[in-house]
Amino acid sequence: MVAAEAPSQDHTPVVSTEFPGLELVDDPTVATWITERLRGRDPLGIRVGALVPHGYEAYARIMHPAYEVEGRPGTAIRWSEITQRTGAELRADTPFRRITVPTGSAVLFGPHGAWDQDASPREGSMPAEIVDPLVRVLGRFTTTPGRCWLCIWEGFGFQDLDRLAARTSARILVSYGQDVILAGALSVLTGSWPWRQSPNLWWPYDRAWCVATEIDDQSTYVGGSRGCIEAILQTSVLEAVETLPGAFVTRAGEWLRP
Numbered sequence: 001m002v003a004a005e006a007p008s009q010d011h012t013p014v015v016s017t018e019f020p021g022l023e024l025v026d027d028p029t030v031a032t033w034i035t036e037r038l039r040g041r042d043p044l045g046i047r048v049g050a051l052v053p054h055g056y057e058a059y060a061r062i063m064h065p066a067y068e069v070e071g072r073p074g075t076a077i078r079w080s081e082i083t084q085r086t087g088a089e090l091r092a093d094t095p096f097r098r099i100t101v102p103t104g105s106a107v108l109f110g111p112h113g114a115w116d117q118d119a120s121p122r123e124g125s126m127p128a129e130i131v132d133p134l135v136r137v138l139g140r141f142t143t144t145p146g147r148c149w150l151c152i153w154e155g156f157g158f159q160d161l162d163r164l165a166a167r168t169s170a171r172i173l174v175s176y177g178q179d180v181i182l183a184g185a186l187s188v189l190t191g192s193w194p195w196r197q198s199p200n201l202w203w204p205y206d207r208a209w210c211v212a213t214e215i216d217d218q219s220t221y222v223g224g225s226r227g228c229i230e231a232i233l234q235t236s237v238l239e240a241v242e243t244l245p246g247a248f249v250t251r252a253g254e255w256l257r258p
Contacts, residue, residue, distance in 0.1 A: 006144075006207045014183055015167055021188045022150070024168055025181035030149055031172040034201070034210065038174070039245065045252045048221050049245030050175045051201075051212035056223035060232045061092055061243045062130060064121035064218050073119075076129065078239045082115075092243040095254055096121055096218045106258040111218065121218035124153075126198040130220075132190050133237045134211075141228040144205040145186040150193075151179035151201040153215050158195055174201060176215045217249055 012030055014023035037053030048059055065076040079099055083090045088099040097113030107113050112120040126134070139145045151172055154165050161180065171178040179201055186204065193199075203210040209224030221243070222232060232240050251257075 006205055012183065017164055017182075019164075019194045020192045022182050022184045022192075022194075024164055025149065025183050026168045026170050028170040028172060028181065031151070031181060031201075033207070034203070035173060041175075043252065044248075045254070046175060046214065046249040047245065048243055048247050048249055051214055051249060052210050052221050052223040052245070054245050056210070057226045058224065058229035059243045059245060060222045060224075060229045060240045061247075062126075062134065062220045062222065062232065062238055062240045063096075064123075064127060064130065064220070065239070066096070066115060066121050067119040069116040069119045079121075080239065090241075092241050093248040095250060097255070109258075110255050111216070123218055124197070124200070124213060124215035126213060126220050130238055131198055133235055134220075134222075134232070135186055135190050137231050137235055137238075138204075138209055138211070138222075138224075138228070139186055140231065141224060142186070142204040142206055142208040144208075147205040148184060148186050148188075149203055149205070150182045150184055150188070150199040152182070152195065152197060153200050154178050154180050155215075156195070156197055158197070161195065172201065176200075214249060219249070221249070 013026040015026055017024050034053045037055055039047055039049035052059060063079045065078060068075040068077050079090055083099050086099060087102045089103050090099055097107050097111055100113035100115045101107055155177055165180045170181055172181055200215060201212050209222060209228050211220060211222050213220040232238060233242060
């Protein structure tokens with residue numbers, strides 16, 4: 001099951017850019033099928049369905065790695081390894097801060113909990129060590145790897161992105177603001193992608209899957225076919241769990257809760 005059928009032909013207006021392999025999309029309707037299928041505002045918090053559209057067979061949450069602060073500083077560490085030390089429970093909707101202390105213990109304010117801020121999982125962007133394997137998996141589950149939509153939040157403050165974005169008013173409105181829409185091959189993400197920030201929302205022309213990273217979150221979410229999600233879950237270098245559109249990404253006021 002695919003969230004929506006893609007158009008049979010691509011007539012999307014684009015503007016050439018100085019970045020190899022990337023075009024600036026000048027038509028926001030390429031993302032209409034997504035915004036029509038995103039969950040609306042929820043006073044209880046942000047849910048998976050507010051980031052990734054409804055209609056896919058299955059969904060996965062990929063946790064961004066944390067990093068060691070003692071012994072082997074800077075070495076990537078999985079969330080499950082941290083829970084082995086703290087005894088905390090890791091569920092599909094558990095925020096990072098809550099696995100840094102034993103279950104039931106008070107947590108320090110903020111997204112990092114008892115973990116060192118500089119060694120906490122990256123927020124709002126996938127680190128390169130998970131972008132590459134994820135792209136390899138997703139490339140097997142689309143018929144259009146050479147044509148993808150790659151959207152990035154306009155508020156990151158990259159000057160070259162700001163200059164590029166000023167050339168069009170086309171944006172996709174998402175829960176955290178507005179994304180600039182770019183077009184390129186899936187392989188751009190492992191080669192010539194020009195920013196240290198990964199796209200916040202991206203999908204192939206055939207809409208076989210969709211990937212979203214909320215700008216303040218430490219995980220990335222994917223919707224796709226059952227086979228696609230199973231492949232993600234079985235990729236050893238990705239720490240992923242199955243989730244649902246109704247699961248929380250973050251609860252309202254979570255970072256202020258003890």
